[in-house]
Amino acid sequence: MNYRGPYRVRAEQKPMPEIQHPEDAIIRVTRSCICGSDLHLYHGMVPDTRVGSTFGHEFTGVVEEVGPLVQNLKVGDQVLVPFNIACGRCNFCKQGLYGNCHETNTMSTAVGSIFGYSHTAGGFDGGQAEYVRVPYADVGPTVIPADMDPDDAVLLTDVVPTGYQAAEMGGIKKGDTVVVFGAGPIGIMAARCAWFFGPSRVIIIDQIDYRLEFAQNYAKCEAYNFKDMEDPVLFIKKITDWYGADVCIDAVGCEADGNTLQTFTGRKIMMQAGAATALQWAINSVKKGGIVSIVGVYGPPFNMIPVGNVLNKGLTIRANQASVKRLLPKLIDHVQSGRLNPKELITHRVPLEEVGDAYRLFSSKLDNCIKTVLIPSTK
Numbered sequence: 001m002n003y004r005g006p007y008r009v010r011a012e013q014k015p016m017p018e019i020q021h022p023e024d025a026i027i028r029v030t031r032s033c034i035c036g037s038d039l040h041l042y043h044g045m046v047p048d049t050r051v052g053s054t055f056g057h058e059f060t061g062v063v064e065e066v067g068p069l070v071q072n073l074k075v076g077d078q079v080l081v082p083f084n085i086a087c088g089r090c091n092f093c094k095q096g097l098y099g100n101c102h103e104t105n106t107m108s109t110a111v112g113s114i115f116g117y118s119h120t121a122g123g124f125d126g127g128q129a130e131y132v133r134v135p136y137a138d139v140g141p142t143v144i145p146a147d148m149d150p151d152d153a154v155l156l157t158d159v160v161p162t163g164y165q166a167a168e169m170g171g172i173k174k175g176d177t178v179v180v181f182g183a184g185p186i187g188i189m190a191a192r193c194a195w196f197f198g199p200s201r202v203i204i205i206d207q208i209d210y211r212l213e214f215a216q217n218y219a220k221c222e223a224y225n226f227k228d229m230e231d232p233v234l235f236i237k238k239i240t241d242w243y244g245a246d247v248c249i250d251a252v253g254c255e256a257d258g259n260t261l262q263t264f265t266g267r268k269i270m271m272q273a274g275a276a277t278a279l280q281w282a283i284n285s286v287k288k289g290g291i292v293s294i295v296g297v298y299g300p301p302f303n304m305i306p307v308g309n310v311l312n313k314g315l316t317i318r319a320n321q322a323s324v325k326r327l328l329p330k331l332i333d334h335v336q337s338g339r340l341n342p343k344e345l346i347t348h349r350v351p352l353e354e355v356g357d358a359y360r361l362f363s364s365k366l367d368n369c370i371k372t373v374l375i376p377s378t379k
């Protein structure tokens, strides 16, 4: 996969990646998802997304080659690779904050490194490819348990841990009402995982009916379309005795759907113009003293955050990139025991060569698409 500029990606030959450091591994990719956050790249909204780069931070594969210092992997291992690149030994990694590694992206003091996510996030090529170089190969890549479906494994690289961590950061308690904004794969997974913490109600809000329907069935939650509401904040107040939700989860971010960017009227458009509408709704509809958990991706220029309400309501705002490696043991157990079925989110499988079509389909939310997996033809 090769980025040629906004709305233009195609399959193209690139040089075979090589071991550049003794702790690298080369992975032959077997599955690679397109993520909602890839759409920010696709739409040209992420700073320093360079022409010629390869996206893809959700992939599984087979270890093809290892550097001389790699000890935990051997050639032939089937692995899932967390989206964050982490050194495993800095102060942050040692605390389990693998999404906040201090060493892998020395150009930034804020964001760590993410596979295939622009030079802002380290400049590493991603896994929407036949082969990918994986730095710090002893830290991230995790051998897929023999009894695990690879379709489940590939969703453990981002969707499941990010959704789970969204719920975990919400500090959900028994009997709580949880509201999730955004019924993309992450929001759906956040709603599903919220139930692990014992709430009495889980509500998901979006504007796309097929996704709401999917969320309702998959996450066993209530699902509402905000286009049918006068005001989502008022709606949530009404159904919570005017207290507000105990926990609000923002799984939208600066909305990645670029279709209606051209039109700047109406509430729907407010959401798609990069305004932090979902976050405003979250802050305004959570109860006093409540928690807002943010996993939606925001670029630098978000605006109109009602910070005054955060102060006056005594809110706690928690946000982070998921610490995939920290969560994996627990999440693998959830999948193996059947408590979580991530692969049900996969609606489309596309040969890697058709990556351009796959992005168009996913970006335009055609064909009831929830999650698309690219499959390289390499044998």
Ligand SMILES: [Zn+2]
Pocket (backbone or CB within 6 Å): 035, 036, 037, 057, 058, 083, 158, 159
């Ligand atoms: Zn992702």
Ligand SMILES: [Zn+2]
Pocket (backbone or CB within 6 Å): 086, 087, 088, 089, 090, 091, 092, 093, 094, 100, 101, 102, 103, 104
């Ligand atoms: Zn680190």
